[in-house]
Amino acid sequence: MACFVLLLVFLSAICNATKVYHDGRAITIDGQRRLLISGSIHYPRSTPQMWPDLIKKAKDGGVDVIETYAFWNAHEPFRRRYDFSGNLDLIRFIKTIQDHDMYAFLRIGPYVCAEWNYGGFPLWLHNMRGIDILRTTNTVYMNEMQNFTALIVNMMKQHNLFASQGGPIILSQVENEYGNVMTSYGDAAKEYVEWCAKMADSLHIGVPWIMCQQDNAPQPMINTCNGFYCDQFTPNHPKSPKMWTENWTGWFKTWGGSDPLRTSEDLAFATARFFQLGGTLNNYYMYHGGTNFGRTAGGPYIITSYDYDAPLDEYGNFNQPKYGHLKELHAVLHSMEKLLTNGNVSNTDMGNSISVTVYKTGDGCGCFLSNTNITSDARVSFEGALYDVPAWSVSILPDCKREVYNTAKVNTETWVKEKKAEKEAEALKWVWRPENIDDTVVKGKGEKTVCKLIDQKVANDVSDYLWYMTRVKIDEHDPIWSDDMRLRVNCTGQVLHTFVNGDYLGKQYATKYGTVNYVFERKVKLKPGFNQITLLSATVGFQHYGAKFDVIENGVSGPVEIIGRKGNQRVIKDLSSHKWSYKAGLNSIDRYNKLLNVNSSDWQSNKLPTQRKMTWYKTTFKAPLGTDPVSLDLEGLGKGHAWVNGKSIGRYWPSNIARDSNCTEKACDYRGKYYFTKCVRHCGIPTQKWYHVPRSFLADGENELVLFEEFGGNTSLVNFQTVAVGRTCGNVYENKTMEISCSQGRTISDIRFASYGDVRGTCGSFQKGNCHEKNNALAIIKKKCVGKEKCAVLADEAVFGSINCQGLKKRLVAEAVC
Numbered sequence: 047m048a049c050f051v052l053l054l055v056f057l058s059a060i061c062n063a064t065k066v067y068h069d070g071r072a073i074t075i076d077g078q079r080r081l082l083i084s085g086s087i088h089y090p091r092s093t094p095q096m097w098p099d100l101i102k103k104a105k106d107g108g109v110d111v112i113e114t115y116a117f118w119n120a121h122e123p124f125r126r127r128y129d130f131s132g133n134l135d136l137i138r139f140i141k142t143i144q145d146h147d148m149y150a151f152l153r154i155g156p157y158v159c160a161e162w163n164y165g166g167f168p169l170w171l172h173n174m175r176g177i178d179i180l181r182t183t184n185t186v187y188m189n190e191m192q193n194f195t196a197l198i199v200n201m202m203k204q205h206n207l208f209a210s211q212g213g214p215i216i217l218s219q220v221e222n223e224y225g226n227v228m229t230s231y232g233d234a235a236k237e238y239v240e241w242c243a244k245m246a247d248s249l250h251i252g253v254p255w256i257m258c259q260q261d262n263a264p265q266p267m268i269n270t271c272n273g274f275y276c277d278q279f280t281p282n283h284p285k286s287p288k289m290w291t292e293n294w295t296g297w298f299k300t301w302g303g304s305d306p307l308r309t310s311e312d313l314a315f316a317t318a319r320f321f322q323l324g325g326t327l328n329n330y331y332m333y334h335g336g337t338n339f340g341r342t343a344g345g346p347y348i349i350t351s352y353d354y355d356a357p358l359d360e361y362g363n364f365n366q367p368k369y370g371h372l373k374e375l376h377a378v379l380h381s382m383e384k385l386l387t388n389g390n391v392s393n394t395d396m397g398n399s400i401s402v403t404v405y406k407t408g409d410g411c412g413c414f415l416s417n418t419n420i421t422s423d424a425r426v427s428f429e430g431a432l433y434d435v436p437a438w439s440v441s442i443l444p445d446c447k448r449e450v451y452n453t454a455k456v457n458t459e460t461w462v463k464e465k466k467a468e469k470e471a472e473a474l475k476w477v478w479r480p481e482n483i484d485d486t487v488v489k490g491k492g493e494k495t496v497c498k499l500i501d502q503k504v505a506n507d508v509s510d511y512l513w514y515m516t517r518v519k520i521d522e523h524d525p526i527w528s529d530d531m532r533l534r535v536n537c538t539g540q541v542l543h544t545f546v547n548g549d550y551l552g553k554q555y556a557t558k559y560g561t562v563n564y565v566f567e568r569k570v571k572l573k574p575g576f577n578q579i580t581l582l583s584a585t586v587g588f589q590h591y592g593a594k595f596d597v598i599e600n601g602v603s604g605p606v607e608i609i610g611r612k613g614n615q616r617v618i619k620d621l622s623s624h625k626w627s628y629k630a631g632l633n634s635i636d637r638y639n640k641l642l643n644v645n646s647s648d649w650q651s652n653k654l655p656t657q658r659k660m661t662w663y664k665t666t667f668k669a670p671l672g673t674d675p676v677s678l679d680l681e682g683l684g685k686g687h688a689w690v691n692g693k694s695i696g697r698y699w700p701s702n703i704a705r706d707s708n709c710t711e712k713a714c715d716y717r718g719k720y721y722f723t724k725c726v727r728h729c730g731i732p733t734q735k736w737y738h739v740p741r742s743f744l745a746d747g748e749n750e751l752v753l754f755e756e757f758g759g760n761t762s763l764v765n766f767q768t769v770a771v772g773r774t775c776g777n778v779y780e781n782k783t784m785e786i787s788c789s790q791g792r793t794i795s796d797i798r799f800a801s802y803g804d805v806r807g808t809c810g811s812f813q814k815g816n817c818h819e820k821n822n823a824l825a826i827i828k829k830k831c832v833g834k835e836k837c838a839v840l841a842d843e844a845v846f847g848s849i850n851c852q853g854l855k856k857r858l859v860a861e862a863v864c
């Protein structure tokens with residue numbers, strides 16, 4: 047009997063197996079060429095409780111494949127000690143994708159970049175004996191890389207998660223964007239790429255492997271493209287289909303930086319162009335960006351939010367109109383799947399940057415009309431009909447006759463989200479305690495002593511903090527002794543605090559992402575005899591990208607000097623090779639970033655300090671009612687780390703103001719090539735003052751918030767709010783149906799503006815055009831929408847009256863309050 051049951055299981059596994067191959071045109075699944083829309087969702091950047099909703103929303107948005115990296119340093123924080131719990135439960139994540147009948151694309155790397163701490167490499171790897179640099183033909187490194195890659199592959203196999211076993215994984219990736227940096231690794235690079243390919247191939251996963259940004263990827267690896275545009279990309283082998291593994295939906299944000307914004311029109315344009323020119327798999331990086339919880343943010347200086355201006359925002363809400371505009375594009379592209387993957391292609395250049403691409407099969411015809419001219423709208427004549435194709439846009443005619451979609455004509459509503467505090471929310475009552483730092487700043491007591499300055503990476507990244515301590519003997523006869531002595535410290539990142547004889551002297555940090563070197567210099571009072579000099583270096587994410595990024599120095603790189611002045615003469619005492627004592631971390635956080643002091647008895651409620659460095663704050667609060675996502679407003683604080691019920695919600699740094707001067711309050715012009723400083727917003731305010739607290743971190747009753755304040759801050763403005771749609775602006779062109787909705791069961795309470803015609807402005811600043819409706823649009827829409835959760839109105843002259851706008855595009859627009 048047992049044999050019989052086993053046989054059945056075995057047979058059903060074989061029957062469920064999905065055959066994934068590819069030819070020069072496309073990925074084939076069970077013999078059918080497929081047009082695949084993929085979206086990146088990184089499992090550690092949300093919670094298992096959020097995954098089903100995120101994945102369902104992606105599926106509803108026309109996404110077929112969920113892509114993720116595997117994050118080595120998160121899974122193997124200490125060598126051969128693994129963590130796959132909570133939001134690191136990769137198996138559960140892939141199974142959730144399977145539960146939604148979607149495919150998975152597992153990019154193992156294990157170098158992942160991803161604005162993730164140290165690009166996903168564990169620091170212990172860097173510190174292993176025999177490792178010089180990573181990502182080259184170094185056998186110690188290669189053994190470890192193979193060990194982790196094989197571990198992940200074996201886990202997937204054990205749970206039958208590869209398509210060849212009936213699972214959802216149809217593609218996998220080894221290495222990552224190595225082609226961008228490989229020249230720096232000399233001759234070894236080519237050998238390394240070949241080894242990666244062989245190693246991956248030897249794992250027999252039964253589905254194709256890819257190598258992105260790798261022109262010399264050996265067969266059977268498929269090389270693919272990453273970037274803002276990939277229409278001009280050609281794979282390196284006639285048998286490799288054209289695939290875009292990272293189509294950047296927006297951009298990441300750095301401390302001190304402003305908010306990047308990539309318009310829906312431009313993102314849709316880039317995607318449509320890619321499919322027009324023969325692309326068959328497109329992955330949005332990111333589809334949901336999420337949050338860098340804990341100490342996972344890369345760097346230096348990647349912020350805690352990883353929103354990325356993605357179609358689903360950090361909290362998992364729709365980012366409208368981007369989500370909806372792409373959803374419509376995906377529906378059109380999917381309707382043309384057979385044509386685009388099997389049809390004969392003909393491309394006609396019509397001049398002036400206009401081109402027509404026709405896909406034909408025996409019984410079908412589909413067509414793209416593109417206008418890549420940045421300034422000039424076009425009227426294109428195609429098979430006897432005229433089509434208006436605005437500048438920098440693509441029109442899609444799935445039957446070669448009817449324009450169903452144009453990338454620049456956005457017919458999706460725009461959501462403006464608002465944060466709200468509960469009216470009856472009580473003011474938070476705080477207790478506090480100092481971090482005890484006497485052992486380091488007064489006594490200079492460390493765990494290790496060496497006669498040089500060390501790279502912070504030596505401490506294995508068990509904490510943001512590394513203490514550097516030395517004692518300097520000095521007297522009045524010393525050549526540097528004077529009234530004007532200064533302490534000067536050369537650093538490579540990222541934040542430095544200095545203490546002399548127990549007193550705080552000052553701090554310094556590099557002011558811009560990308561620059562890591564800075565110099566601290568401050569006047570110092572020394573006393574005759576021994577002086578205790580203590581330097582505290584704090585990382586804000588280790589470097590994650592660049593050639594040999596793994597060996598870039600961190601911490602106090604030196605020199606550390608005392609500079610004395612005698613008249614015009616400067617005398618320097620170099621302390622760099624003094625006896626230095628080291629200690630990693632704070633006394634109240636363990637090496638897993640867990641709090642040790644939550645229940646200690648020394649919390650006090652009196653004399654709540656403000657602007658006090660190295661201070662712990664604790665409070666209790668009730669979770670905001672309802673199911674809307676929760677955000678913690680940390681305005682008034684300096685820099686530090688926050689925990690809710692013992693779970694880290696990440697580093698915070700609201701005192702870091704976006705210094706960028708490129709902000710524009712004007713609507714962003716989608717036309718022309720996008721670059722990440724093109725349309726930035728929110729200059730002159732804190733880079734990030736809102737921090738996502740996932741609902742699953744919260745209990746029904748009392749909850750506990752703990753802050754470690756490093757710089758000094760003021761807790762009086764700290765509060766919890768919920769995030770919801772506050773206003774929505776419907777916008778559709780003639781003959782389309784305008785839909786507006788408030789989501790989450792909320793109803794439309796008022797309509798502030800409505801007009802049909804040549805409407806000016808954008809959401810929040812609409813104005814009637816010269817040519818506008820005859821009938822009262824505001825009254826019509828109020829009647830249809832107020833009191834409803836959502837409503838739909840056709841932009842039809844029968845409703846609003848016939849008007850002649852002399853060839854100008856007519857649209858129906860409304861601004862609703864939720």
Ligand SMILES: *[C@@H]1O[C@H](CO)[C@@H](O)[C@H](O)[C@H]1NC(C)=O
Pocket residue numbers: 126192193196197200
């Ligand atoms: C990884 O290395 C350990 C020894 O450190 C070994 O026991 C294990 O089998 C290796 N795993 C794989 C998948 O190669």
Ligand SMILES: *[C@@H]1O[C@H](CO)[C@@H](O)[C@H](O)[C@H]1NC(C)=O
Pocket residue numbers: 397398399419420421422
């Ligand atoms: C864009 O259109 C303008 C006006 O028709 C024309 O002068 C210009 O050459 C075009 N640019 C390109 C790159 O085609």
Ligand SMILES: *[C@@H]1O[C@H](CO)[C@@H](O)[C@H](O)[C@H]1NC(C)=O
Pocket residue numbers: 390406407408409
């Ligand atoms: C596609 O091209 C091939 C080769 O040129 C030709 O034999 C076939 O008839 C074409 N099919 C259609 C539908 O045009």
Ligand SMILES: *[C@@H]1O[C@H](CO)[C@@H](O)[C@H](O)[C@H]1NC(C)=O
Pocket residue numbers: 536563564565604605
């Ligand atoms: C210290 O930093 C300054 C400023 O960046 C630089 O000019 C100097 O060369 C550095 N000194 C050393 C020894 O690196």
Ligand SMILES: *[C@@H]1O[C@H](CO)[C@@H](O)[C@H](O)[C@H]1NC(C)=O
Pocket residue numbers: 641644645
């Ligand atoms: C602190 O005390 C509470 C209540 O007794 C308990 O639930 C919690 O686990 C304790 N936390 C720690 C870190 O010990």
Ligand SMILES: *[C@@H]1O[C@H](CO)[C@@H](O)[C@H](O)[C@H]1NC(C)=O
Pocket residue numbers: 705706707708721723724
């Ligand atoms: C503003 O944008 C320009 C062009 O992209 C860039 O070179 C410059 O660094 C930006 N300025 C700031 C302050 O970011």
Ligand SMILES: *[C@@H]1O[C@H](CO)[C@@H](O)[C@H](O)[C@H]1NC(C)=O
Pocket residue numbers: 656682760761762763
């Ligand atoms: C703390 O912030 C509150 C609100 O901005 C302010 O009223 C108060 O004066 C601040 N306290 C100190 C000591 O700065």
Ligand SMILES: *[C@@H]1O[C@H](CO)[C@@H](O)[C@H](O)[C@H]1NC(C)=O
Pocket residue numbers: 780781
């Ligand atoms: C909208 O529909 C009307 C009536 O069918 C038609 O005359 C008009 O050309 C349509 N406009 C557009 C932009 O499709």
Ligand SMILES: CC(=O)N[C@H]1CO[C@H](CO)[C@@H](O)[C@@H]1O
Pocket residue numbers: 223226259271272273274275720721
């Ligand atoms: C990795 C990659 O392809 N990067 C490219 C992304 O696109 C920008 C702008 O088009 C290029 O500058 C990058 O080189």
